[in-house]
Amino acid sequence: MTVSPTPTAVDVENSAFLKAIVQQIRANDPYGTYRNWSDELLLKPYVVTKAQKREISVEGDVDPITKGRIMAFYRAIASCIETETGQLAQVVIDLSHEGFGWALVFCGRLLVVSRTLRDAQRFGFDSLEKVAAEGEKLVKSGVDYINRFPDVAKI
């Protein structure tokens, strides 16, 4: 009998969405900083507990590392939507007002993801399962919009 050291219902191997995040991080690693990091280690910063969130100040602008993490999350959504629908998806993150802003993913003239961000300095999820679940929910909803309004997505 083997005992798994960190038993989780979801891991990178069985979540297409978590794989897509990892792919985004590795694609934006020109100096090979993460070359020897495991997928799990790359995803670790996406898990931020409630207690940890309370300790992160929401004063001032969002630091570039957190911004990169948010970007990789929404780019992973865009990438999964592209894979499922064959439609090119663009990502725009606008964090102009001290942690407030927008995360948008669009195909043609259709906004397939439209989220307001607040306290973006604290961006993160309770667990890796939650990351995967939230990502998959947004991918599904985006794909549904494209199926509902194919003409708008193709402009």
Add this chain to the structure above:
Amino acid sequence: MTVSPTPTAVDVENSAFLKAIVQQIRANDPYGTYRNWSDELLLKPYVVTKAQKREISVEGDVDPITKGRIMAFYRAIASCIETETGQLAQVVIDLSHEGFGWALVFCGRLLVVSRTLRDAQRFGFDSLEKVAAEGEKLVKSGVDYINRFPDVAKI
């Protein structure tokens, strides 16, 4: 016989779009800096000749004043679209890559304006007529999109 000192085909009085830009600038003037400025003076920075553009460096990020000018331009478009259609319009300007980025105006899930920006440090037009013409063109095109896809704009 009166001679007009600066004869132009378009002025603020007969352009709803130029009026909308002025309104945006005055609305974002908490300290009353522009209180005694004429509308013409407020609009002057929107006119940047080709020779002036060549002198503006496109190295580095876009300065906050230019960013504010771009924002007021697209907010004026959003405001004119709101007036014509009664639909709430949001503006997102994303200038992340040294003068490169996106200007987006959206109603519901519909992108009514979707523009890539480049060399945004040089944002400006040959003349006030061109500012008015470009703005009105984008407003008209945005209103057309809403009329074509009212369901998407109302989500």
